[in-house]
Amino acid sequence: MASMPDMSEHATRAARWRPAEIVFWLALLACGFLFPSRYLIMTEILRLGLFALSLDLILGYAGIVSLGHAAFFGVGAYSAGLIALHGFIPEPVLALIAAGLIAAVLGFFTSFLVIRGVDLTRLMVTLGIALLLEALAEKFSDITGGTDGLQGIVIQPIFGLFAFDIFGKVGFFYNLAVLFVLFLLARCIVHSPFGLSLRAIRNNPLRASAIGIPVNRRLIAIYTLAAFYAGVAGAVFTQTTALASLDVFSFERSADLMLVLVLGGTGYLYGGLIGAVVFKVLQDVFSSITPQYWMFWIGLVFVVVVMIGRERLHRWVMWLPHRVVQQFGRKASAAVSGGDAS
């Protein structure tokens, strides 16, 4: 029998940083210097990407379909707004973490509702929670400002050093930094045994418990974490726009989010970020054609994506990058296999 291969080499292969990933992040950073007139739209994309990353954690990895992920976004947004408005925590980064934690607490408690029952029940419960929060925010208008939203939010400088400017430069880099840190965390998690067990649960919950995976505990954990991410996305939204209004909870927000993630592809973390770019570009194109009726075209994209099939669409989209990777990869893999043979 041949000698044992190096297991750690094989087992950590999926987690290794690829050149394309590094290029991706450098490109994002470069955008901040190349397009100074586009900070606002680019910030929107980053924020949407972060929000979609959050959905990817539960949908792409754990297989939980949610119709109401905006619930956590909204809670994060209002928390950040109220924290700033009343000056509880003046420093934005700490306030951001606090807002994320508040959303995470909500996520933790609602996760028990979500892990029960079949897909349909999950859809209803997630949708119901978002609607319920929207109704609450509307009713308690003395706290939330009702349909007008929170007024007069002023965000202090980050670490007391970097004040948010009207061009959105600081907002952009702030957003990018938050996204990058949370992305690193997510990347670490999905390649860990914990992250792998989520994929196992999505693939086959019956077998997952049959090899000793505590299915419910894992789902609760990832749902709570995803709520934290969504809450942070919401908080960033409030901090960079100084707005928090009822539409943060809206069904359309949850629905668009699913489209964003599906456009970019689920289960590899970059889907949400790529989808956010595609979605914003589409939105821009559609609203320049028909300012009032762009919803029709977004709807059409939903339908077409599903009719073509997500997997097939993905193969088409990834065709060019794959060819490029193959060209580079051949040399790299030749080097690796050469090393193995010796």
Added chain:
Amino acid sequence: MTIALETIGLNKQFGGLAVTQNLSLQIAAGARHALIGPNGAGKTTVINLLTGVLKPNSGCIRLEGNDITDLPVHRRVLQGLSRTFQINQLYPDLTPLETVGLAVSERLGHGGDWWRRMGTRGDVNDEIAENLARFHLLDVMNERTATLPYGKQRLLEIAVAIATKPRVLLLDEPAAGVPESERHDILAAVAALPREVTVLLIEHDMDLVFIFADRISVLVSGALLVEGSPDEVARDPRVKAVYLGEGADA
């Protein structure tokens, strides 16, 4: 004789239908015990009761003397009771390496680690390598399970159960659906299971049962009909009646 797995007066009803009736089984430690019975005898229900997928209406289940009747599925696995599935229950998107790695990680208590990449613990890696080598899966360890040939998937089904280091292993028709050419590998893997692992084989295929088992229990309509050595069971007129009555597919 030490008892590895024991059921006492196990009952299960679906609606008004009693699918398991007052079932008391004793599986001796290290035994190669087979549970057989015609179609519809309730074999699958017994497995589901033993593994915790179903809860019995009454009766109890003991694993090495400990009452496990109320434990959830994954806790029983950690206590040393694992199973394979009659129809492959694998993770289509994961590789054999990842699948076995998960089982090993969970058993060693590292399954919840989120701060560390898979494959960075030497003890886990060694066990994965040993397991994959034993079940001839090293050559395909980085391929998606969904793309593996059926026989390899069947082997992985057993490999992942063994990776949980069970002291009692329930084998649910391990050779079901395996083409003749790949059958030998499966049988060899089953025969090569370590002696200290107690095996309860749930099987339809009589040839396999008589090659493998040193003790046989016959289940009919959810109740125990006969139990004994293969010879005793083979000679028993009631067993013959059941199987001849059912037809010749056994």
Added chain:
Amino acid sequence: MTTLLTILFDGVAYGMLLFVLACGLAVTLGLMNFVNLAHGAFAVAGGYVCAVLVNQSGWPFFAALPLAFVASALIGVVFERGLYRHLYTRGHLDQVLFSIGLVFMAVAAVDYIMGSSRVFIKLPAVLDGQIDFFGVGIGRYRLMIIVICGLLTLGLQLILSRTRFGSRLRASVDDPRAASGLGINVPQVFALTFAFGCGLAGLGGALSAEILGLDPYFPLKFMIYFLIVVTVGGSSSITGPFLASLLLGIGDVAGKYYVPKLGPFIIYAIMIVILIWRPNGLFGRTAAR
């Protein structure tokens, strides 16, 4: 006491209307296990057809109602054959995405063609005002709704339990494979049932212009209500959704009257509690497989 009775009456009318609107969804979900969030779009189609016929072409209201049914049923059959049937075997995520897309398209299309403001249908004088019934004011329009929807419900029950089509449908629900083995044309049964459900929704849409308000956003606003009817009621029979509709209707009307401050909060909260307590619905064995 009289307000209580009025609330009860309005609630029953509201509930029955919801049932007619949503029972098609019970079929799609229960029979085909298809999560169709676009069900309300078919209701809107019927409602607008009725509105155009009555307001612009001068048709009598009662003549336009059946046309609302027919129009929605036709649209339903076209969509079922053209799009939906390709997705029966797909996962719930795909179905959700697809039907959300349809809703968005419907909303924008109706907005584009008919404008975004709420549409009213000119009602015949017979339906105006109230009847005084032992001191309880009973709206004529709501009375008509109860009569029409009550008759429809009875009719549905009879079709399901007494006709050949009903038994085929039940067989197809229980086990599509066995049913097709028995020579039942399951896809055809699905298509007909889907179209019929859309037709009912269209009729409901026409009737709801007066009570729920008909505008392009109708499918989104009431989506949750339709889903509540089906998930809380369960989809193994039509009795479950019917009772759930009545509960929802009465609960909503009473809630708005007694605790207007909380708005739809109570409904959502109750729904969540019920679904936690009985994931397959209050009255259902198997809401979704």
